[in-house]
Amino acid sequence: MSLIVVYNLKGGVGKTTSVVNLSWVSAQQGPTLVWDLDPQSAASFYFRVQPQKKAGGKHIFEGLDGLIHETNYPNLDLIPGSFTNRKLGNLLVDQPAKTLKKLLKPLAAQYDWIWVD
Structure with a gap:
């Protein structure tokens, strides 16, 4: 899995x-996931997936599997954005890289590429 x-x-x-554009290209190569962490949820808009009401904040630590949505493009899935994502930085103050790695590890077998916006 490559994380970008x-x-x-x-x-x-x-x-x-x-x-959005580079993830579409990588989806031509293999399974790809976009994680829309922008509170404005613009990537979710591009892919025509409704932003989550309670997808950010503490809900993220329950696991990402239940947050993944298919897009209209083959091999391209999305974790939609949420206004609550603006709080995520506060939750990742201690060891942010380690925490994100732990969250993404279960998805490594499913996706060749994970893009974070």
């Missing part, structure tokens, strides 16, 4: 557009 995170503090620089 596209991040920038400034808005409007093409993060979501890059993730």
Whole structure:
């Protein structure tokens, strides 16, 4: 599994557009997941998947499997965005890399690519 995170503090620089388009390309190669962590949920809008009401915050620690939705594109799944994702940074203060790795580990067998917007 390859994990690619596209991040920038400034808005409007093409993060979501890059993730949406490059994830579609990677889906041509194999199973791909996009995790829309942007509170504006723009990637979810692109893929026509409704943002989750309670997908972020503490709910994430219950596991990601139940949050995954299919898109209209083969081999391309999405964890929709949620306004509650804005709180996720506060929950990941202690060892954020280790926590994200633990959350994504169960998905490694399912996906060749995981993109985080």
